[in-house]
Amino acid sequence: MIHARDLARSFKTKAGPVEAVKGLSLDVAEGELVAFLGPNGAGKSTSVRMLTTLLPPSSGSAMVAGCDIARDPAGVRKRIGYVGQGSGAGQYYKLRDELLTQGAAMRMHPADAKRRADALIDMLELTGMEDRIGTTLSGGQKRRLDVALGLMHSPTLLFLDEPSTGLDPHSRANLWEHVLKLRRETGMTIFLTTHYLEEADTMAERVMVMDNGQLIADDTPARLKANLAGDRITIGLANSDAAKAAELAQNLPQAREVAVGDSRVEVTVGEGEALLPEFIRRLHEVGVDIASANVRRPTLDDVFLGLTGRTLREAQGSVA
Numbered sequence: 643m644i645h646a647r648d649l650a651r652s653f654k655t656k657a658g659p660v661e662a663v664k665g666l667s668l669d670v671a672e673g674e675l676v677a678f679l680g681p682n683g684a685g686k687s688t689s690v691r692m693l694t695t696l697l698p699p700s701s702g703s704a705m706v707a708g709c710d711i712a713r714d715p716a717g718v719r720k721r722i723g724y725v726g727q728g729s730g731a732g733q734y735y736k737l738r739d740e741l742l743t744q745g746a747a748m749r750m751h752p753a754d755a756k757r758r759a760d761a762l763i764d765m766l767e768l769t770g771m772e773d774r775i776g777t778t779l780s781g782g783q784k785r786r787l788d789v790a791l792g793l794m795h796s797p798t799l800l801f802l803d804e805p806s807t808g809l810d811p812h813s814r815a816n817l818w819e820h821v822l823k824l825r826r827e828t829g830m831t832i833f834l835t836t837h838y839l840e841e842a843d844t845m846a847e848r849v850m851v852m853d854n855g856q857l858i859a860d861d862t863p864a865r866l867k868a869n870l871a872g873d874r875i876t877i878g879l880a881n882s883d884a885a886k887a888a889e890l891a892q893n894l895p896q897a898r899e900v901a902v903g904d905s906r907v908e909v910t911v912g913e914g915e916a917l918l919p920e921f922i923r924r925l926h927e928v929g930v931d932i933a934s935a936n937v938r939r940p941t942l943d944d945v946f947l948g949l950t951g952r953t954l955r956e957a958q959g960s961v962a
């Protein structure tokens with residue numbers, strides 16, 4: 643559905659050229675839900691704008707929904723939906739009219755546009771709001787209208803640029819429920835950028851991480867976490883046998899990183915839950931008294947830390 647090769651884009655600024663995207667190659671198969679992650683300024687929006695033909699690349703090529711972004715941008719636009727960061731919902735039109743106007747802009751037959759608008763109003767639970775204007779809708783309802791606008795022409799591929807930013811947790815969960823339902827019902831491919839790591843972790847089958855204009859990871863959330871972060875076992879010690887415990891931790895199969903405190907030892911391993919009983923047994927054997935034991939599963943932020951040496955939150959902060 644998406645095949646990009648060495649896509650690059652630079653901008654001229656007063657301070658000199660900015661290489662926003664430095665050679666992006668990626669493939670997304672039909673029906674996948676892929677999350678595109680990275681700190682502010684990583685190059686996500688520039689990449690999405692190139693893939694959606696809103697911005698020409700400086701170099702490289704991409705096929706999106708079967709069409710070449712440079713040779714057939716109109717073909718790409720006909721086949722994709724794009725929901726950008728700002729609300730596209732107008733200030734003056736009624737909700738249903740907004741959808742019909744979008745249908746007309748996409749050159750849909752008026753009868754098809756009416757049918758499609760009603761189906762989307764139903765699917766995205768906007769029933770009863772058909773005659774409301776955009777400004778009277780809640781943030782969550784507005785976002786659902788944005789999604790409906792992006793779906794009027796029944797695209798097979800949907801780009802969602804930070805769909806849930808600014809929504810409260812309840813509206814975020816609700817928006818996701820609708821997007822996942824749409825996907826189940828239509829088999830649509832979804833490519834989304836998000837700042838919410840938990841969202842990417844639970845929703846996406848594949849996560850692509852971008853930093854500094856380059857793709858630095860591309861895998862399932864589970865594999866990224868197992869390979870690049872690992873589980874963290876923390877043992878609280880009842881007596882001060884930290885050195886002995888640390889030595890045993892070092893010798894655990896696939897032990898990666900050991901940290902020692904006064905009354906605890908921490909070790910990063912691949913499969914924490916599977917290793918914990920063995921670790922406890924070995925500690926007992928050498929007479930180390932255990933006060934507590936805990937396994938923490940990694941987050942995607944731990945993955946980013948493993949890849950770049952800084953957390954995504956720190957990276958966001960440093961740019962902000």
Ligand SMILES: Nc1ncnc2c1ncn2[C@@H]1O[C@H](COP(=O)(O)OP(=O)(O)OP(=O)(O)O)[C@@H](O)[C@H]1O
Nearest residue numbers: 653655660662680681682683684685686687688689
């Ligand atoms: N029109 C432009 N002119 C100059 N520089 C630009 C332009 N658009 C983007 N950039 C720069 O390119 C880099 C990548 O920006 P981009 O918006 O793609 O990042 P992002 O990962 O989408 O960030 P965010 O998460 O904040 O939206 C940044 O350094 C940005 O300042």
